[in-house]
Amino acid sequence: MSSPVATPPKASETPAPVKRTLASRLATRPEIGAVAAAIAIFIFFFAIAPPFRTLPSFSTVLYASSTIGIVAVGVALLMIGGEFDLSSGVSVVTAALAAALLTFQLSLNIWVGVLFSLLVALGIGFINGYLVVKTGIPSFLITLSTFFMLRGINLGVTKAVTGTVASANVSELDGFASAKAIFASNIDLGFITINITVIWWLVFVALGSWILLRTRIGNWIFAAGGNQDSARAVGVPVPKVKIGLFMGVGFLCWFYGMHLLFNFSSVQSGLGIGNEFIYIIAAVVGGCLLTGGYGSVAGAAVGAFIFGMTTQGIVFAGFDPNWFYTFLGAMLLLAVLVNLYVKNYASTRR
Amino acid sequence: MTDTITEHADHTLHKGEPLVEMTDVGKAFGPIVALEGINLTVRAGEVACVLGDNGAGKSTLIKIISGLHPHTSGTLKVDGKDVHFASPRDSLNHGIATVYQDLAVVSLMEVWRNFFLGSELRKGNYPLAPMDITAMREIADSELKKMGISVKDINQPIGTLSGGQRQCVAIARAVYFGARVLILDEPTAALGVKQSGVVLKYTAAARDAGLGVVFITHNPHHAFLVGNHFIILKLGRRVLDKTRDEVTLEELTSEMAGGRELAELSHELQGR
Numbered sequence: 001m002s003s004p005v006a007t008p009p010k011a012s013e014t015p016a017p018v019k020r021t022l023a024s025r026l027a028t029r030p031e032i033g034a035v036a037a038a039i040a041i042f043i044f045f046f047a048i049a050p051p052f053r054t055l056p057s058f059s060t061v062l063y064a065s066s067t068i069g070i071v072a073v074g075v076a077l078l079m080i081g082g083e084f085d086l087s088s089g090v091s092v093v094t095a096a097l098a099a100a101l102l103t104f105q106l107s108l109n110i111w112v113g114v115l116f117s118l119l120v121a122l123g124i125g126f127i128n129g130y131l132v133v134k135t136g137i138p139s140f141l142i143t144l145s146t147f148f149m150l151r152g153i154n155l156g157v158t159k160a161v162t163g164t165v166a167s168a169n170v171s172e173l174d175g176f177a178s179a180k181a182i183f184a185s186n187i188d189l190g191f192i193t194i195n196i197t198v199i200w201w202l203v204f205v206a207l208g209s210w211i212l213l214r215t216r217i218g219n220w221i222f223a224a225g226g227n228q229d230s231a232r233a234v235g236v237p238v239p240k241v242k243i244g245l246f247m248g249v250g251f252l253c254w255f256y257g258m259h260l261l262f263n264f265s266s267v268q269s270g271l272g273i274g275n276e277f278i279y280i281i282a283a284v285v286g287g288c289l290l291t292g293g294y295g296s297v298a299g300a301a302v303g304a305f306i307f308g309m310t311t312q313g314i315v316f317a318g319f320d321p322n323w324f325y326t327f328l329g330a331m332l333l334l335a336v337l338v339n340l341y342v343k344n345y346a347s348t349r350r
Numbered sequence: 351m352t353d354t355i356t357e358h359a360d361h362t363l364h365k366g367e368p369l370v371e372m373t374d375v376g377k378a379f380g381p382i383v384a385l386e387g388i389n390l391t392v393r394a395g396e397v398a399c400v401l402g403d404n405g406a407g408k409s410t411l412i413k414i415i416s417g418l419h420p421h422t423s424g425t426l427k428v429d430g431k432d433v434h435f436a437s438p439r440d441s442l443n444h445g446i447a448t449v450y451q452d453l454a455v456v457s458l459m460e461v462w463r464n465f466f467l468g469s470e471l472r473k474g475n476y477p478l479a480p481m482d483i484t485a486m487r488e489i490a491d492s493e494l495k496k497m498g499i500s501v502k503d504i505n506q507p508i509g510t511l512s513g514g515q516r517q518c519v520a521i522a523r524a525v526y527f528g529a530r531v532l533i534l535d536e537p538t539a540a541l542g543v544k545q546s547g548v549v550l551k552y553t554a555a556a557r558d559a560g561l562g563v564v565f566i567t568h569n570p571h572h573a574f575l576v577g578n579h580f581i582i583l584k585l586g587r588r589v590l591d592k593t594r595d596e597v598t599l600e601e602l603t604s605e606m607a608g609g610r611e612l613a614e615l616s617h618e619l620q621g622r
Contacts, residue, residue, distance in 0.1 A: 210478075217478070230456050233418065234438070
């Protein structure tokens, strides 16, 4: 019945699909720049800093990477989803303080505090996400506000409750040993002893990558960050995705906060400030676009690894550690330039 | 390419039956009335063309049908039942699919991810169930081939396709997901003559397969090629509402170009 309008595809108009070459496909991977940089930095420190070559020091590099990498997984997903979280650095400490103060003051089992602080961290994520979604104000401003509020709350509440700027030592509380085993123990792999955070880091990277690339939620994250109006028009629940992403950052902040608490048994309330930028740098170095819609979780892990290698490598090489921030800034600038190039290459017509 | 449409079109559709009926529909943004007193019936197997200049209310009208903005007055019926869409998902669930001129696709995402966006195939029905990526790639590839769109690699970002190809991917996607009513928002506005032809043929094919089509355009020539029913909007109000038998292309063109105002202006200018 529709023959008058039918236009069978003409053979001349449909060339056989051409598979892109491996090199061309690699060049459009978001993490390619970070991998190249990581290899270069590894070779550099391996060459000039003899202590860098030993397994125990590699273990400290992995540990330093994991302390950034865990939260960076959530931050990368959030950035791919088109948003930004400046409160992640202090949320970590808020979570740790919430657990420590509650359980110590009421002499509860530490696990009560662990669960309570999880609710607090998820709550912070939810409030950030809800405000961003409902008001349409850029997440930069919303989370800058929560950053300052939490910074004040961390100090103010700790001082009001304990009279000092740190929580009390919680290592005598019930449940401390079992919680420490999960959040802050060392694992002997025979040839190398690593902190359990390294294992958790790899687990979260694998899980985050899986969600991003293999599930429909990942598809929605890309779409929410890439073009949220298009996404909404085809039925993607963009507000839920964004609130979920903020809560994901909250969850990982909580996890790292628990590590801090059980590693050191007490928490300094002024910690964490500035780390939010390190998480963001790890994500950007790993190929996430600041504007959203593009990036990878594996890339953020490589970004965190670059951070870990550099903080430790500078010490092993005997450099003045103050240069670290200069290096970090230069890395970020380079990464932004590489990302711009990759994005343009990926979206030009071929 | 019509295979795709007849294959996926809803076979319970009967030509001429009303799918969407708008009665006296209006939309106000606070004190500003964007649309007022609109009556529009979308029938199966027919193309309803909505014409109008920029700012006439065409976009507001389709955003009501597609669930992006709820209407503030009048009634909207789908299959004879009163509805009030809260989100685009609601509208999609009623079989109404919209292809937008400007926000059809997410350009940094792969072609197959775009094709299935919002309706992903999954290997299970639990949270975090993996998507069936192999099947999604194959289906997207074969559906696009049926439409005559040559995509070098289904994994390339959709931003690397031409504007016409992107529009066709969006239309193919809507039809594939079982749309009963297809809303095309300025589908030919950004396209060249040849690419417009492809989109118009596809529009006619959708009509012949029994879908109800709402075709939004400011080009009366394109509208007259495929339309069964024509509505012209001006400043949020209906100024013309005629079936194909009652109207000529000249009348449509003149009305679009300003019609009465133009005649008055010409009178005034010649009277000097």
